[in-house]
Amino acid sequence: MKKTWQTIVGAGAAIAMIASFAGCGSSSASGKTELSFFANNTQDLYQPIIDAFEKENPDITIKFSTTNGAQAGYQQTLQTRISGGQLADVYVAPPEQLSDLVKNGVAKDLTDESFMSRIGDTNKAQATVNGKVYAMSITAWTNAYAYNKDLLAKAGYDSIPETWDEFIDMLKALKDAGVEKPYLEPKAGLGALVEGWIGYDSSKQSKSVDQQIGDGDSTFAKSYTKYYKQWAKLFDAGVMGSEVTGLADDQVRSEFAAGRLAVMPSGYWDVNTFKKAGINFAFGRMPMLHKGDTPYAPGAADSGYAINAKIDGAKLKAAESFLDFLSSEEGLKLIQDNMGLIPSTKNYTPDIDETFKEPYDLYLKTGNVYLNTLGWPASGRSALRAETFAQLQQVALGSITPAQATANLDAKLKTLS
Numbered sequence: 001m002k003k004t005w006q007t008i009v010g011a012g013a014a015i016a017m018i019a020s021f022a023g024c025g026s027s028s029a030s031g032k033t034e035l036s037f038f039a040n041n042t043q044d045l046y047q048p049i050i051d052a053f054e055k056e057n058p059d060i061t062i063k064f065s066t067t068n069g070a071q072a073g074y075q076q077t078l079q080t081r082i083s084g085g086q087l088a089d090v091y092v093a094p095p096e097q098l099s100d101l102v103k104n105g106v107a108k109d110l111t112d113e114s115f116m117s118r119i120g121d122t123n124k125a126q127a128t129v130n131g132k133v134y135a136m137s138i139t140a141w142t143n144a145y146a147y148n149k150d151l152l153a154k155a156g157y158d159s160i161p162e163t164w165d166e167f168i169d170m171l172k173a174l175k176d177a178g179v180e181k182p183y184l185e186p187k188a189g190l191g192a193l194v195e196g197w198i199g200y201d202s203s204k205q206s207k208s209v210d211q212q213i214g215d216g217d218s219t220f221a222k223s224y225t226k227y228y229k230q231w232a233k234l235f236d237a238g239v240m241g242s243e244v245t246g247l248a249d250d251q252v253r254s255e256f257a258a259g260r261l262a263v264m265p266s267g268y269w270d271v272n273t274f275k276k277a278g279i280n281f282a283f284g285r286m287p288m289l290h291k292g293d294t295p296y297a298p299g300a301a302d303s304g305y306a307i308n309a310k311i312d313g314a315k316l317k318a319a320e321s322f323l324d325f326l327s328s329e330e331g332l333k334l335i336q337d338n339m340g341l342i343p344s345t346k347n348y349t350p351d352i353d354e355t356f357k358e359p360y361d362l363y364l365k366t367g368n369v370y371l372n373t374l375g376w377p378a379s380g381r382s383a384l385r386a387e388t389f390a391q392l393q394q395v396a397l398g399s400i401t402p403a404q405a406t407a408n409l410d411a412k413l414k415t416l417s
Contacts, residue, residue: 033318035322036065037050056325060322090319095373095374098135105310115320115323123304124137127304136323137305138332140369142297144265144283144363145160145264145285146264149281150279151259151261152263155174160263160287162288170182175238184255184264185252186247187393190393191228192286193287194228196295196296202370203368210372221406245396257277268283268356268360284358299369333348336350377416391409
C-alpha cells in the first residue's frame with residue numbers, strides 16, 4: 001500500500017527540515033531567487049534532481065526540507081506548516097489533503113500551465129478539485145509482491161501463485177521446507193493486497209465499493225468483512241504471526257534484503273535497494289481471490305507537486321520553472337533513476353527494470369490499480385486510512401475479529417462526517 005512504502009524518509013531528515021525553516025524567505029544574499037521545497041522523501045534522493053535543475057537555472061537556488069516518518073508524518077507536518085504560515089513555495093500535495101489545500105487557498109491552479117500538457121488524464125483526475133487541476137502528478141505506483149527466488153525454490157515454486165488460497169498453500173510449503181519467515185507485512189501496511197480484491201470487484205460495478213461506502217449506500221461492515229476474513233487466513237494458517245504489529249517498514253525491508261524473508265509487499269521504489277543487497281529476487285503478482293479474476297493491485301497516480309498560491313513575482317516564476325523541469329524528459333529520468341518512481345506522462349516512456357516487468361505489465365500498463373481512499377469523504381481520508389491499519393493490527397493480535405474491525409471502521413467514519 002503505496003503511501004506506506006513509497007514515502008519512507010530517512011533518519012537524518014529532521015536536520016534538513018530544521019535547517020530549511022530559515023530558508024523560507026524570498027531572495028538569498030547572493031541575489032539568486034530562493035525557492036523552498038518541501039517533499040515526502042529524503043534529500044539524498046532529491047539532491048541529484050535539485051543539482052541538475054540549479055545547473056540549468058543558475059539564478060535559482062532550492063532550499064529543501066522533509067520530515068521524519070512515513071506519509072502520515074508528512075501530512076501532519078504539512079498541515080502544521082500551513083497553520084503556522086510556513087508553507088514552502090513548492091510542496092508535495094497528497095491526494096487525501098488536496099481538497100483541504102484548495103479550500104485553504106494554498107494550492108495554485110495549474111490547469112492552464114504549459115507543462116500540464118505532458119500530464120495524462122488519470123494523473124490529472126486525481127489532482128482535480130471542482131474541475132481544476134491543483135497538483136502536477138508525474139509518476140504512478142503499484143504494489144507488488146517481492147519474492148526471493150532461492151527461497152521459493154526450496155518449496156518447488158518459481159513465481160507467485162494466481163489465487164490467495166494457492167498463495168497460502170505456498171507459504172505453508174515454504175515453512176515446511178525450513179523457511180523461517182515465509183511472509184511479512186509491516187504494521188502500517190497490513191492487508192496489503194485487500195485493495196486489489198476491492199478494485200477488481202469495483203471494476204464490475206457502476207460505482208466503486210468505497211464510493212458506495214462514502215456515499216452512504218453501503219458500510220465497511222457489509223462490504224469489507226469478507227475481504228478481511230480472507231486476509232486473516234494468514235494467521236489461521238500460521239504463516240504470519242502477530243509480530244507484524246511491531247514491525248516497521250524498514251524492518252520488513254531489511255529482512256528481505258538480508259535474504260531471510262521469502263515474500264513481502266513492495267514496489268518499484270525498492271528495486272535499487274534489493275539489487276544492492278545482492279539477493280536473487282523478482283517482483284510478482286498479488287494473488288486474487290478466485291481463479292480467473294482480473295489481476296488488480298493497490299496503486300494510483302502519485303502525489304503531485306503543488307505551488308503555494310500565496311507566492312508571486314520571481315518566486316512564482318521559479319516555482320513554475322521547477323515544475324517544468326520535473327516534468328521534462330531529463331527530470332523524469334532523474335526521478336526514476338534516483339527515487340525509484342515510475343514516470344507516467346505523455347512525453348516519456350520509462351525503461352522498466354526486468355525484475356518488475358510482471359507487475360508493470362499486469363497493473364500499470366492496463367490501469368488495473370485501485371486506491372480505496374479516493375472513494376471516501378475528502379476531509380477524513382488520512383484518518384480513516386490510518387484507522388484501517390490500526391484495526392488490522394488488532395485482528396493480527398487476536399483482540400478483535402474481522403467483523404469487529406469493519407464495524408469499528410464504520411464508527412470511525414461517522415465521527416468524520
